[in-house]
Amino acid sequence: MRKILSGSVATLFAAFALTGSALAFEPGNTECIAPANPGGGWDFTCRQVGKTLYDIKVISNPMQVVNKAGGGGGVAFAEVVSKRNEDNNLIVAASSATATRLAQGAYPGASMDQVRWIGTVGADYGVIAVSKDSPINTLPELLDQIKADPASVPVAGGSAVGGWDHLKVLIAAQKADIDVKKVKYVAFDGGGEAVTQLLGGHVKAFSGDISEAKGFVDSGDIKIIAVLAPERLPGEFDQFPTAREQGVDVVGANWRGFYAPGDMSDDAYDFWTGAIKTVYDSDEWKQVMTQNGLMPLSLSGEEFQTFVSEHIGQVETLSKEIGLIK
Amino acid sequence: MEALSSLADGFTVALTLQNLFLALLGCFLGTIIGALPGLGPSNGVAILIPLAFTLGLPATPALILLTSVYYGAMYGGRISSILLNIPGDEPALMTTLDGYPMAKKGQAGEALALSGIASFIGAFFATWGLVFLAPLLVSVALLFGPAEYFALFTLAFCTLGGVASRNQAKAAVAAALGIGISTIGVDAMAGVDRFTFGNVHLFSGIDFLIAIVGLFAISEVFLFLEHRGQGEASNANMKLGRVTAPLSMIKACLGAMSRSTVLGFLAGVLPGAGASLGSFISYSIEKRVSDGQKTFGKGDPRGVAAPEAGNNAAAGGALVPMLALGVPGSGTTAVLLAMLLALNITPGPLLFQQNPDVVWGLIAALFIGNIMLLAMNIPLVSLFVRVLLIPPRYLMPAVAMISFVGIYGISGSTFDLYLLVGFGVAGYILRKLDVPLVPVILGTLLGGEMEKSLRRAVQISDGDWSVLLGSPLAVGLWAFAILGFIAPLIVGRYLRPKIADSTAAEGADPD
Amino acid sequence: MSDRIFGVVCLLLAGFYIYSASTIELGFIETPVGPRAFPYIIGTLLALGGLYPILVPDERPDWPDMRGMIEIVFAVAVLIAYAFLLEDVGFVIATAFAAALLGWRLGTPPLRAAVSGVLISVGIYVIFHLILGLSLARGPWGF
Numbered sequence: 001m002r003k004i005l006s007g008s009v010a011t012l013f014a015a016f017a018l019t020g021s022a023l024a025f026e027p028g029n030t031e032c033i034a035p036a037n038p039g040g041g042w043d044f045t046c047r048q049v050g051k052t053l054y055d056i057k058v059i060s061n062p063m064q065v066v067n068k069a070g071g072g073g074g075v076a077f078a079e080v081v082s083k084r085n086e087d088n089n090l091i092v093a094a095s096s097a098t099a100t101r102l103a104q105g106a107y108p109g110a111s112m113d114q115v116r117w118i119g120t121v122g123a124d125y126g127v128i129a130v131s132k133d134s135p136i137n138t139l140p141e142l143l144d145q146i147k148a149d150p151a152s153v154p155v156a157g158g159s160a161v162g163g164w165d166h167l168k169v170l171i172a173a174q175k176a177d178i179d180v181k182k183v184k185y186v187a188f189d190g191g192g193e194a195v196t197q198l199l200g201g202h203v204k205a206f207s208g209d210i211s212e213a214k215g216f217v218d219s220g221d222i223k224i225i226a227v228l229a230p231e232r233l234p235g236e237f238d239q240f241p242t243a244r245e246q247g248v249d250v251v252g253a254n255w256r257g258f259y260a261p262g263d264m265s266d267d268a269y270d271f272w273t274g275a276i277k278t279v280y281d282s283d284e285w286k287q288v289m290t291q292n293g294l295m296p297l298s299l300s301g302e303e304f305q306t307f308v309s310e311h312i313g314q315v316e317t318l319s320k321e322i323g324l325i326k
Numbered sequence: 327m328e329a330l331s332s333l334a335d336g337f338t339v340a341l342t343l344q345n346l347f348l349a350l351l352g353c354f355l356g357t358i359i360g361a362l363p364g365l366g367p368s369n370g371v372a373i374l375i376p377l378a379f380t381l382g383l384p385a386t387p388a389l390i391l392l393t394s395v396y397y398g399a400m401y402g403g404r405i406s407s408i409l410l411n412i413p414g415d416e417p418a419l420m421t422t423l424d425g426y427p428m429a430k431k432g433q434a435g436e437a438l439a440l441s442g443i444a445s446f447i448g449a450f451f452a453t454w455g456l457v458f459l460a461p462l463l464v465s466v467a468l469l470f471g472p473a474e475y476f477a478l479f480t481l482a483f484c485t486l487g488g489v490a491s492r493n494q495a496k497a498a499v500a501a502a503l504g505i506g507i508s509t510i511g512v513d514a515m516a517g518v519d520r521f522t523f524g525n526v527h528l529f530s531g532i533d534f535l536i537a538i539v540g541l542f543a544i545s546e547v548f549l550f551l552e553h554r555g556q557g558e559a560s561n562a563n564m565k566l567g568r569v570t571a572p573l574s575m576i577k578a579c580l581g582a583m584s585r586s587t588v589l590g591f592l593a594g595v596l597p598g599a600g601a602s603l604g605s606f607i608s609y610s611i612e613k614r615v616s617d618g619q620k621t622f623g624k625g626d627p628r629g630v631a632a633p634e635a636g637n638n639a640a641a642g643g644a645l646v647p648m649l650a651l652g653v654p655g656s657g658t659t660a661v662l663l664a665m666l667l668a669l670n671i672t673p674g675p676l677l678f679q680q681n682p683d684v685v686w687g688l689i690a691a692l693f694i695g696n697i698m699l700l701a702m703n704i705p706l707v708s709l710f711v712r713v714l715l716i717p718p719r720y721l722m723p724a725v726a727m728i729s730f731v732g733i734y735g736i737s738g739s740t741f742d743l744y745l746l747v748g749f750g751v752a753g754y755i756l757r758k759l760d761v762p763l764v765p766v767i768l769g770t771l772l773g774g775e776m777e778k779s780l781r782r783a784v785q786i787s788d789g790d791w792s793v794l795l796g797s798p799l800a801v802g803l804w805a806f807a808i809l810g811f812i813a814p815l816i817v818g819r820y821l822r823p824k825i826a827d828s829t830a831a832e833g834a835d836p837d
Numbered sequence: 838m839s840d841r842i843f844g845v846v847c848l849l850l851a852g853f854y855i856y857s858a859s860t861i862e863l864g865f866i867e868t869p870v871g872p873r874a875f876p877y878i879i880g881t882l883l884a885l886g887g888l889y890p891i892l893v894p895d896e897r898p899d900w901p902d903m904r905g906m907i908e909i910v911f912a913v914a915v916l917i918a919y920a921f922l923l924e925d926v927g928f929v930i931a932t933a934f935a936a937a938l939l940g941w942r943l944g945t946p947p948l949r950a951a952v953s954g955v956l957i958s959v960g961i962y963v964i965f966h967l968i969l970g971l972s973l974a975r976g977p978w979g980f
Contacts (some may be wrong), residue, residue, distance in 0.1 A: 038372035039737055043436045044664060047376060061660075065376075066972040069737040070510070071526040078526060106512075154786045164515030186782050189795055191595055192663070199651075200470035201788065213665070214653050215674025280565035317714060324517060359969075373969050428964035495889030497848055502883035506854060509876050516872040520863045521854075544916070547939070551912050552905035554944050719943035723936040724957045730919065731932075732959050743920035747913060754909070758898045759843050777875040781868065789869035 001163030025088060027275075029102060030063045032258075033092040035076030037069045040313050042093040044292075045256050049093075049121060049276070058275045059235050071099050074107035081114045084170050084261050088268035091118060091258045096164050098259075099308050103315035104162060104325050116269055117308050118258040119276040119300030123207040126228035127240070131198050132221055134205075139226035139246045143176040144203060151180040156203040158191035158212065162324045165191070165207045168228055168252040170322060175248050180322045196261035198222060210237065211293035226242045228252035233295055255297050257304065278292040329457050336686025339386055340694055348391040349695045353702060356398020362636050363404050363543045364732020365724065366415025366536055367399035367601075367641070368657035371735075375665055384682055385669040390691040392665060394646075396658055397449060397692065400601070400700050402443045404634055409434060409713050412543045412725065414514045416534060417601040417637035419767055420609040422542070424622060424629025433571035433709045440585070440627055441634040442703040443576060446696060448635035451593045451691045452642025456649075459676075462648045463595045463643075472594055472782035473794050477803035478596070479776035482603060484811040485610035486765050496761045504769020507532055515781045527741040532824045534770040536733055536742055540749020541756070541763050543729040548754040550722050569708040571627075579631035582612050590636030595645020597653045602771050604640025605633040614810065642692070649685060712729050720802075840894030847887025849854035908942055915939060926974015928966075933958035 007152070028052075033236055050063030062111045068076040076092060087108055092115075092300035128139060132152050136142050146153045154165070159166030166187070171178045186203055187192040190214030199207045206213070206222065210233070217240075226243040228234060228250050243250045260272055275299045279285050288294070299307050321323045338344075352374075359370035371392050378388040396605035403418030408425035421441060428437040455463070468476070486501055487494050510521045511531030522528040589611060590604035612632035613622045622629045640656075647653045652673040654660035666673050668765055671681055713721070733742050756763060780794075795801050858876035901909065920934040937954025941947055962980065965971045 029760060038369065038375070038661075040664070043372075061539075064972060067736065067738045069530070070739050070741070071529040074526040074529060108524065151788045159676060160512060160514035160517055163514075166517075170453070186785055187778075188782075189514075190654070190660070190776075192651070194655050196468065196597060196647070196651055197471065200468035200471055210673075212652075213649070213675060215672045219675030291669065295670075337846055353903060353930050376970055493895065495886050498887035501881060502879050502886055505879050506876070506883065506909075509879065511863075513872040516863070516868065518872050520872055520876070521857055522860050548912060551908040551939075551942060552901040553941070554905075554908065586883075638941075642866050719940055719945045720941055722941040722952050723954065724961075726916070726939055727932050727957055727961055729935050730916075730935075731928075731965050731971075731973065734923070735965055735969075735973055738972065740923055743844070744917065747916045747920065750916070751913060759839060759898065760898065761843075773879075780875070781870045784869045 025271040027266065027271065028089050029057050029061060030059050030091075031087075032063050032065050033076050033080070033090065034065055034067050034099075035073035035092065035094075036067065037066055038076070041095060041311045042073070042255070045093040045095070045258075046291075047119065049258075050103065050280045050289065052282060053275060055281050055284055056060065056278065058278055071309050072099065072101055072106060074110070077102075077107050080261050081110065086263045087261050088171075088264050090264075091260050091272055093256070095256050096311070097159075098252045099311045100162075100164050100167065100315050104319050111245050113310055114262050115174055115259040116171060116262060116264055118260050118269070118272050118304045119280070119304050120255045120257035120297050120307075121280055121285065122292075122294030123255040123297035124211050124254040125295055126165070126225050126254065127167070127206075127210045127213050127222045127234065128172065128210060128226045128228070129195075129198070129208075129213050129217070129222045130204065130208045131201065132223055134223065136205075137223070137225065137317040138241075139243050140176070140250050142225060143172065143178065144184060145249065146173060147176060147178050150178070150184055153203045154184045154186050154203040156186050156188055156194040156197045157207040157208055158188055158194045160187050161185060162319065163187075164252070164254060165194075166307060167318060168250065169207045170245060170318060171252070171314075172226075172228075172248055172250045174318070175250060197221065206227055210240075210266050210295075214293065222267065226250075229295070237240065237295075245298070253295075253297055255299075256295075257299070258296070269301075276300060331516060332682060332686045332717045333457060333690060335683070336688075336690035337693075338615030339683050339687035340390060340690035342738075343388055345390050345691065346694065348387050349394045350393025350693055350698055352391045353398040353401075353698050355697055356395035356400075357402035357405075357699070357702070359395065360399030360402025360404075360418070362732060363406060363412050363414055363729045364539045364736075365399075366403065366658075367396050367417070367536065368661055368819035369535075369732075369736050370395050370399045371658055371665075372661045373660070377663070383669055385666075385681075386687045388665070389662075389684065389688050390695075391498065392662060393688060393692060394695040394698075396662065397638070397641065397695050398699060399658075400449070400638050401442065401445050401703055403637075404445065404630075405438065405713075406708050408441065408630070409438045410546065410721075411544075411727065413538060414540055416767070416771060417640070417765060419602065419607050420605045420633035420637075421539065421630060423609065423633075423764065426627050427623070427625030428627065428630060429714070432567040433625065435567050435707050435715060436571050436575065437627070437630050438707045438710055439569060439704060440571040440575060441581065441630050442700060442707070443571060444579065444583050444586075444631040444634040445638040445703075446585045447641075447701040448590055448638035449642055449692075449696045452586045452594070452639040453696065455591050455639075456642055456645055457689060457693075460646050460650050464644050466470060466592075467586050467595055467651070471795070471797075472779045472786065473796055474800045474803065475596075476776060476783055476794060477800045477807070478603075479772050479779060481811075482606060482768065482772060482827075483776070483806040484807040486634070486768065487605065487811060492762075493760065496759075497765050499754070500761050500763065500765035501769045504537075504766040504771075506828035507537060507770045508534075508773030509777065515778060515785075531774070532745065532770070533733075533742070534767065535736075536745050537749055538767055538772045539729045539733060540746045541753035541766060541807065542747060543725055543751025543804070545753030545757055547726045548750060549757070550674040550718050559741075565708055567711075568702070569711060575627050579628050582616065582632045583635040585615065586612060586632040587638040587639040589644040593636075594640030594656070594785055595646045597647045597651070600639040601637050601644060601656050601658075602768075604643070606768060608636025609633040621802035645692075649677055650675065650678075651687075683816055736833065764765050778822060838894070839900070840890040844889070844891035844894075846886045847890075848884055848905050851880045853888060854883065863894050875908035911942060913940060924974045924978065927978055927980055928973040928978045929958050930976060931974070932961060 034043040034046040036042045046065045159165040190207035224240045229241045232238045359365045403414040406414040407418045407421040411426040413419045584610035593604035645654045646661040907972040923931045933954045940949035
């Protein structure tokens with residue numbers, strides 16, 4: 001009831017705005033849904049982008065961040081589709097995990113076409129690492145050993161089985177013609193815990209994001225044997241070889257971005273894609289990116305829509321091959 | 327002594343007017359957040375992060391604010407535990423066991439003052455531990471692989487028999503219910519749904535905060551409704567009593583506090599165990615060691631001092647893996663870690679070398695915050711106990727509504743509110759049937775980790791179950807669990823004092 | 838008797854839990870301990886624990902009389918209605934009503950209950966929303 005009411009009020013205002021100013025969309029009380037509790041990655045995406053939008057005066061009122069936790073983002077997705085479908089002032093934080101779960105049907109009855117994908121604000125690239133004492137030095141060596149005796153190489157990662165850290169290893173294994181069902185992946189709660197298990201010698205390899213591994217590389221405790229980026233990363237990260245240059249064509253970007261309600265007007269959609277692009281290009285955001293270890297990845301509008309759909313296609317195919325989904 | 331001079335540098339960083347003000351603000355907000363049911367240290371820190379952003383604080387002041395909130399919440403949780411039998415958050419759970427009976431005996435003020443001192447001692451020495459033992463403890467934490475964690479969690483559940491001594495079978499049922507709740511949701515180890523019945527709200531499991539708030543706070547409201555009429559009387563005979571702890575009481579609790587500080591700190595250092603395990607183990611082992619007269623659970627001051635020293639020490643201990651490894655040992659440190667990353671500080675092995683000003687400034691701030699909290703909490707006892715003067719007919723609706731807001735404000739999910747009511751009804755019935763609630767919460771908190779540790783261990787060893795006893799540490803933990811807690815139950819009551827003595831000797835050196 | 842019923846409920850619950858566990862899909866990777874094993878153990882523990890109160894019941898607990906029972910059912914209804922209407926009418930109004938009704942049932946005279954309900958609601962709104970910045974349900978009027 002309330003949604004309809006506020007929706008119609010919003011439309012009314014939008015109509016005034018239309019007749020008043022030019023045809024462009026004017027943001028009102030903007031809102032960003034973080035589909036998780038405060039303190040997580042999605043929450044940070046909302047808060048930092050919201051703050052930058054306001055600081056660089058793309059929006060005139062501070063953006064309100066609303067936490068809608070549950071179902072790994074599924075609750076927020078369902079709510080946007082069913083109740084907020086025409087809200088022009090709403091964006092929702094998303095990441096690779098959102099697309100992965102959509103691909104695996106983890107959001108019941110949901111598909112990526114039910115919402116409009118706005119753009120990314122950066123990415124954290126995947127890495128595969130081993131401990132400093134490991135005889136393994138390159139990705140092909142690791143894959144050879146997995147191929148020879150998969151049981152002897154437990155790989156730890158911070159995501160659940162079927163999650164992104166797991167899939168990255170499987171994609172690499174697949175490229176090396178390894179039976180992916182044999183790969184021994186041990187799921188931990190978060191990348192940090194997984195790295196500790198590598199340090200303690202309880203597992204042999206680690207699959208995670210570069211931001212999680214960086215500190216331990218600097219201290220000399222672990223070796224990054226491959227970065228899953230299309231080309232070497234900028235700055236001090238360029239010492240790490242990519243998987244691609246070692247002949248294993250895997251790219252695993254944990255991107256961060258936004259989607260918007262499916263029936264958002266085209267004007268509003270154009271406004272938001274532009275706004276996110278403006279944020280991405282701003283100096284303020286460059287600083288946030290260096291601070292958070294975010295790597296460049298700028299996609300917006302149609303381009304992003306295609307990217308997400310390719311990501312979903314890839315995960316779907318892989319998940320079917322390994323029997324995760326039917 | 328290098329540590330001491332670094333610490334002195336840290337104090338010069340922390341001792342500015344602005345930082346002192348932030349520490350005071352953090353301690354104050356933290357205490358309130360900790361006392362409110364549903365909002366604990368982790369949510370408290372998380373919801374104040376935007377404040378740090380809005381104020382545009384640089385790294386050190388922002389961290390000072392947030393760690394003060396963290397320590398403040400650890401102090402604050404005890405207030406509602408003692409006064410209302412409602413734990414403000416999960417680490418304060420064990421404080422209800424003896425704190426509320428003390429309040430009922432008219433010793434609310436003493437319990438609050440004593441627990442304030444115990445909190446101070448726990449946090450104070452844990453911070454020293456952080457200064458001197460961090461590198462050493464990191465190597466201890468690394469010894470804990472999945473098999474050792476499984477043994478540790480088993481130990482925690484074995485001690486339950488000692489905590490709820492009245493009816494062991496009911497304690498077992500309660501623990502099974504709690505662990506059962508923890509199995510709801512997507513199973514990370516296999517990527518399949520369990521017990522979700524296709525409901526998307528259950529996919530990521532049930533937040534243990536809902537269980538705590540429902541079982542304790544909402545069921546309390548029902549109890550008051552039932553006893554309306556007589557209910558007013560039960561509150562009126564709560565005398566306020568004195569608002570300081572007598573010296574003799576503090577002296578009697580010194581042993582409990584020191585043992586619990588060590589145990590709590592060690593539990594905090596282990597990532598994946600955390601503050602709630604710290605307070606739990608502290609209480610149950612203290613009970614085993616010194617409950618000769620069977621006064622625990624009936625308002626024994628040591629039963630208040632032990633878990634409070636334990637959980638505050640654990641809060642300090644949890645900072646060790648967070649700072650030195652970048653691995654959060656608890657929900658709160660996970661949030662602090664995210665905050666550090668956002669401030670361009672990468673915790674990890676090099677943090678102490680790369681950002682000494684941040685680390686030592688932070689540690690100095692912990693000392694300052696801790697002293698502030700003690701100074702603030704002791705005089706405020708007389709204010710806190712006045713909560714008992716509010717008639718339940720005004721207090722209880724407020725408690726119920728704050729509980730609802732605490733849950734909804736974090737998750738934004740009305741489904742969680744239905745669950746909360748469900749837990750409230752369940753808590754009411756379980757209380758009536760004399761089924762202890764603590765094991766339910768413990769199961770919800772630790773059950774998931776226990777299962778995952780087991781499965782990880784056996785998965786890494788390729789199905790070889792002997793890995794569970796694969797290291798001296800694991801064997802030691804099992805031996806301690808069986809000799810200290812299982813054997814006495816089987817051997818029977820009349821042998822108990824004897825065995826309790828022998829575990830006392832072991833208790834000094836659990837590793 | 839109550840304990841016996843409780844024991845039976847535990848047994849039924851354990852049975853249902855173990856049955857549900859047996860329908861969990863096995864993961865696609867073969868692991869030595871699958872997603873079903875632990876629930877089986879817990880279910881068994883629950884069943885064993887449930888047997889005990891059936892065999893050795895405690896004394897009858899002190900159940901509420903009819904009046905107490907009605908009070909509790911009413912309170913549960915209020916709280917469920919609260920959760921149901923919260924997002925439609927907004928936080929402040931829903932909370933004021935719920936707090937007032939609970940206060941009234943706890944023995945506050947109606948008018949005072951209404952006033953205390955409003956005070957509780959506004960007080961929580963100020964602390965949680967305005968000071969701590971949590972997003973509470975915004976009704977049609979924005980609060």
